[in-house]
Amino acid sequence: MKNNPINYISIGNRLRAYRIAESLRAEQVAENLGISRAAVYRLEKGEIVKIETLEKLADLLNTSLSSLLGVSSEYYSNADGFFERMRQLEDSSEKIYAHFEPFSYLLTSKNYDTYLAKMLMDSAPKGLLSEKQRSTLSILEERKNTINSRPPRLFNLISLQSIQRILHTGLVGSLNLPPSTKIDRILQARNELIHLINIIEGKQHLANIAISIKTIPSLTFQIFYNQQGASSLAVSPFRLGEFPNITNGIASVTNSEEAISRYRHLFDNLWEHAAKGEDAINLLKRTLDDY
Numbered sequence: 001m002k003n004n005p006i007n008y009i010s011i012g013n014r015l016r017a018y019r020i021a022e023s024l025r026a027e028q029v030a031e032n033l034g035i036s037r038a039a040v041y042r043l044e045k046g047e048i049v050k051i052e053t054l055e056k057l058a059d060l061l062n063t064s065l066s067s068l069l070g071v072s073s074e075y076y077s078n079a080d081g082f083f084e085r086m087r088q089l090e091d092s093s094e095k096i097y098a099h100f101e102p103f104s105y106l107l108t109s110k111n112y113d114t115y116l117a118k119m120l121m122d123s124a125p126k127g128l129l130s131e132k133q134r135s136t137l138s139i140l141e142e143r144k145n146t147i148n149s150r151p152p153r154l155f156n157l158i159s160l161q162s163i164q165r166i167l168h169t170g171l172v173g174s175l176n177l178p179p180s181t182k183i184d185r186i187l188q189a190r191n192e193l194i195h196l197i198n199i200i201e202g203k204q205h206l207a208n209i210a211i212s213i214k215t216i217p218s219l220t221f222q223i224f225y226n227q228q229g230a231s232s233l234a235v236s237p238f239r240l241g242e243f244p245n246i247t248n249g250i251a252s253v254t255n256s257e258e259a260i261s262r263y264r265h266l267f268d269n270l271w272e273h274a275a276k277g278e279d280a281i282n283l284l285k286r287t288l289d290d291y
Contacts, residue, residue, distance in 0.1 A: 007046075009045075010046075010070055011068060011069060011070065012047070012048070013044075013085070014067070014070065015044050015057060016084065017074075017076070017082070017084045017085040017088065018074075018076075019081075020078075020080045020081045021061075021078040021080055021082070022060075022078070022081070024060075026040040026041060029057070032056075032060050033056055054068055054069070063075070070255060072254075073252050073253065073256070074254070076250065076252070077249070077250045077251075079247070080135055080136050082236060082238065082253075083136060083139045084139050085234070086143060086222070087143040087146055089222075089232055089234065090106075090146060090147055091150070092226050093152040093224040093225060093226050094152055094153065095152055095154075095155070096152050096153070096155065096222055096223070096224055097223040097264065097267050098155065098222045099156075099220055099222075099267065099270075100158075100220045101159070101162045101218060101220060101241050102159070102162035102163055102166045103158045103162070103192075103196060104156045105143070105240045106143070106144060107154070107195075107196065107199060107207060108144075108192060111188065111191070112171075112192060113137065113140070113141060115185070115188050116137065116140075116171075118171070118173070118185075119172060119242065119244050120133050120137075121173070122173030122177060124173075136246050151206045153207075154206060154207050154208065155208045155210075155267075155271070156208070156209050157210050157216065157267060157270055157271055158210065159211075159212055159215075159216040160212060160213045160283065160287065161215070162216075162241070163193060163284070163287055164287060164290075164291065165242070166193075166241055166242050167190060167288070168186075168291060169185075169189075169242050170184075170185030170242065171189050171241075171242055172242055172243065173243060189242075190288060190291075194288070196284065197285065200277070200280055201281060208276075209280060210274035210276045211274055211275045211280045212270050213274075213275070213283075214273065216270060217266075219235060220235070220236050220239075221234060221236070222234045223267065231260050232253055232254065232255055233253070233254050233256070233260045233263055234252070235252050235263075236249070237250065238251060
């Protein structure tokens with residue numbers, strides 16, 4: 001029988017992600033459990049001593065013990081917790097297979113974060129970001145910094161339809177914007193596509209990009225592989241492109257071999273028939289000219 005030792009570091013990572021998802025500070029968790037804040041941080045580093053503590057944490061964090069242990073799917077109804085979990089998985093991965101709409105946030109330019117904040121403000125009450133939205137943007141920025149410091153090899157499958165759509169609408173969070181603002185957002189969308197073309201032309205060995213003319217499921221997903229070959233699958237309804245959504249939806253993370261196999265099969269089929277290299281560059285440049 002195969003021996004599968006408990007990965008305490010992963011348990012600690014999940015504890016942190018679920019705590020962030022519930023908008024709880026370490027002090028609040030400590031108070032609920034009757035332990036010190038330092039003890040909470042030790043738990044999040046994987047220093048687990050008692051199973052009873054995990055049971056109490058599962059109740060407090062509105063999840064299950066099996067999810068904390070990683071023996072079933074993890075569910076996140078909050079973008080903060082999910083994006084923190086993505087940061088953790090990306091940090092420990094050697095390869096990532098990803099499909100996002102319109103393209104992976106990890107491949108966006110430095111300016112994109114500024115426009116993402118603007119897109120969120122477009123539809124925000126009084127045009128102001130909430131504390132929750134600012135927290136999400138901070139976690140996203142940390143994700144990008146983590147990737148830049150030790151990048152895994154990223155395979156990003158992109159839908160041509162999503163590229164066409166973002167060039168048409170621009171980086172907007174609402175259609176009710178002044179004409180000058182709409183023009184600026186469309187220009188920035190074009191700049192992002194040029195940035196993407198430059199990545200492909202630069203033949204960066206850590207970023208492999210393919211453009212699919214076939215219809216791709218709107219649900220985004222990532223498949224993570226670490227040095228040991230272990231893998232995880234993350235499926236998300238959250239959007240970081242035009243009309244971003246970081247509020248409503250339920251994202252999941254699973255280690256299910258069947259789920260990973262099915263998504264990898266879908267990815268490989270689409271990747272095989274997608275445009276890559278010079279073909280992808282020419283397709284994207286023609287798309288820029290068309291719009």
